[in-house]
Amino acid sequence: MNRIKINLDKRLSESHEICIGYDFQDRMGLLIAKDHPANRYVIVTDSNVSQLYGRTFLEKLKELGLPVELLEFPAGEGSKTMETVLGLTARLLEMGADRHSMLIALGGGVVGDLTGFVASIYMRSVPFIQIPTTLMAQVDSSIGGKTAVNLPQGKNLLGTFYQPKRIFTDLKFLETLSDEEYLNGLAEIVKYGLIDEPGFFEQLEREVRALRARSLEILEPVIERSCRIKKGVVEIDEQESGFRRILNFGHTLGHALEAASKFTLPHGKAVALGMTAASRISACCGFLPPEERERIEALIRDLGLPVRIPSDVAGPEVLGRLAMDKKKEGNELPFILLKKIGIPFMSKDVGLSLPEKILEEMAA
Ligand SMILES: NC(=O)c1ccc[n+]([C@@H]2O[C@H](COP(=O)([O-])OP(=O)(O)OC[C@H]3O[C@@H](n4cnc5c(N)ncnc54)[C@H](O)[C@@H]3O)[C@@H](O)[C@H]2O)c1
Ligand SMILES: O=C(O)C(=O)C[C@@H](O)[C@H](O)[C@H](O)COP(=O)(O)O
Numbered sequence: 142m143n144r145i146k147i148n149l150d151k152r153l154s155e156s157h158e159i160c161i162g163y164d165f166q167d168r169m170g171l172l173i174a175k176d177h178p179a180n181r182y183v184i185v186t187d188s189n190v191s192q193l194y195g196r197t198f199l200e201k202l203k204e205l206g207l208p209v210e211l212l213e214f215p216a217g218e219g220s221k222t223m224e225t226v227l228g229l230t231a232r233l234l235e236m237g238a239d240r241h242s243m244l245i246a247l248g249g250g251v252v253g254d255l256t257g258f259v260a261s262i263y264m265r266s267v268p269f270i271q272i273p274t275t276l277m278a279q280v281d282s283s284i285g286g287k288t289a290v291n292l293p294q295g296k297n298l299l300g301t302f303y304q305p306k307r308i309f310t311d312l313k314f315l316e317t318l319s320d321e322e323y324l325n326g327l328a329e330i331v332k333y334g335l336i337d338e339p340g341f342f343e344q345l346e347r348e349v350r351a352l353r354a355r356s357l358e359i360l361e362p363v364i365e366r367s368c369r370i371k372k373g374v375v376e377i378d379e380q381e382s383g384f385r386r387i388l389n390f391g392h393t394l395g396h397a398l399e400a401a402s403k404f405t406l407p408h409g410k411a412v413a414l415g416m417t418a419a420s421r422i423s424a425c426c427g428f429l430p431p432e433e434r435e436r437i438e439a440l441i442r443d444l445g446l447p448v449r450i451p452s453d454v455a456g457p458e459v460l461g462r463l464a465m466d467k468k469k470e471g472n473e474l475p476f477i478l479l480k481k482i483g484i485p486f487m488s489k490d491v492g493l494s495l496p497e498k499i500l501e502e503m504a505a
């Protein structure tokens with residue numbers, strides 16, 4: 142097991158670490174018992190992860206003598222709502238959870254975002270631990286403290302910045318993940334290749350086959366590097382006053398597509414489409430060299446991610462959602478664009494007509 146320290150400004154949040162390794166669920170229990178005392182532990186998970194891991198993890202913690210219970214909600218993005226938040230908080234109250242209780246988010250990004258949100262507001266905050274079980278959650282959502290739920294109007298419109306006490310990232314969880322969900326996580330890994338050193342992007346290009354085959358030998362260093370890239374950004378700008386926005390590359394259109402699809406288009410696929418669109422916008426505006434735009438699209442496609450917008454996601458609906466983006470400043474909608482692979486920047490000059498044209502171009 143390796144440890145990656147996330148150093149944060151103590152006036153905002155506590156520094157903590159990602160413990161990352163393969164097959165160390167027993168050790169997690171011991172570390173929770175030793176380092177994170179609480180009068181009650183509540184594992185929050187979704188219906189799929191509960192069956193696969195939740196109940197055994199509950200038993201492991203019980204065997205250690207910890208007072209622990211499990212709460213589950215139906216799996217899927219459709220559960221990332223205030224209704225689920227209210228349901229979870231009602232059950233926490235029923236079981237007598239108080240400010241000395243600790244929540245444990247066991248699952249993908251939906252579980253992590255929801256549990257973190259509940260932890261940040263329940264009785265004005267209780268501590269929580271992240272145990273990410275999808276590739277998406279291991280490389281992205283468990284790190285950095287963004288918590289949120291969706292509203293029908295848009296993605297992540299209610300949320301907080303609230304850091305976990307620790308992140309336990311066990312690659313063994315990925316063995317039960319479907320290819321579809323694995324692919325969703327690859328989209329955020331491609332994002333890191335585009336916003337950080339170009340060497341990482343080139344590594345991804347070289348390792349397409351191994352990544353598609355889910356080779357652990359390649360996956361392990363790629364996941365670790367992704368975690369290090371994200372932690373590096375978060376350490377500089379925890380609450381997204383500027384620099385952290387580069388992590389939003391592909392998300393402006395991606396989130397609009399998700400909302401326009403009524404959250405049936407998964408986040409990873411939406412980000413892949415959003416990155417394709419943002420690369421095309423960057424090239425159209427004369428920033429990104431056309432051959433780099435082609436390489437980006439080729440990598441996304443070769444990994445098995447989409448570059449064409451599904452026919453059931455309507456263009457005008459997407460534009461309407463774009464206009465409601467929470468990063469909008471007055472009439473200006475900031476977009477993260479690329480000057481080159483590895484050199485992102487923020488532009489407020491894109492407007493809506495170019496995205497509209499690109500969306501039409503990308504329609505399947
Ligand atoms: N907070 C952040 O910084 C951040 C970053 C990226 C994404 N997100 C959010 O994360 C969410 C997407 O996360 P996700 O892709 O993990 O989706 P998810 O949490 O819905 O998980 C995807 C599916 O995989 C199942 N699953 C989870 N772990 C499994 C395992 N080990 N084996 C088999 N099945 C498993 C889940 O039950 C679910 O059906 C979105 O809501 C997105 O907005 C947040
Ligand atoms: O951590 C961040 O910052 C990100 O932007 C990571 C994104 O991958 C993630 O999808 C995040 O939830 C998007 O945040 P939002 O502020 O655009 O809702």
Ligand SMILES: [Zn+2]
Nearest residue numbers: 329392408412
């Ligand atoms: Zn994302």
